[in-house]
Amino acid sequence: MTPNKSNNYCCGGGGGFLQSGYPEERRTYGKIKFDQITATGADYCITGCHNCHAQVHDIGHHFGGKYSTVHIWTLICLSLGILGPNERTYLGDDLRDVNVFHPETAL
Numbered sequence: 001m002t003p004n005k006s007n008n009y010c011c012g013g014g015g016g017f018l019q020s021g022y023p024e025e026r027r028t029y030g031k032i033k034f035d036q037i038t039a040t041g042a043d044y045c046i047t048g049c050h051n052c053h054a055q056v057h058d059i060g061h062h063f064g065g066k067y068s069t070v071h072i073w074t075l076i077c078l079s080l081g082i083l084g085p086n087e088r089t090y091l092g093d094d095l096r097d098v099n100v101f102h103p104e105t106a107l
Contacts, residue, residue, distance in 0.1 A: 001036050009033050013055025030059040044068050068092040
């Protein structure tokens, strides 16, 4: 993403704003992050916290984004083969049925 690191933009969902009761204002600010994500052309936006996940998912849906939003822990659990069916909700069709590790077949 550009800009990135310490110059990156906030998604607009943190600091209690996600639950503030001002969804249009939150989405207006979040449009900056939406445009930034969309410019990458990525299929997924990986988030590290619940507020970011909810906000990035919401602005993607609201503004018609083509990316899926996923928690980093979801990808870690997927890679370990411990991601439950109900935890695959935010995965795209390309990852929803992936089973990387099969403990029942391990030697």
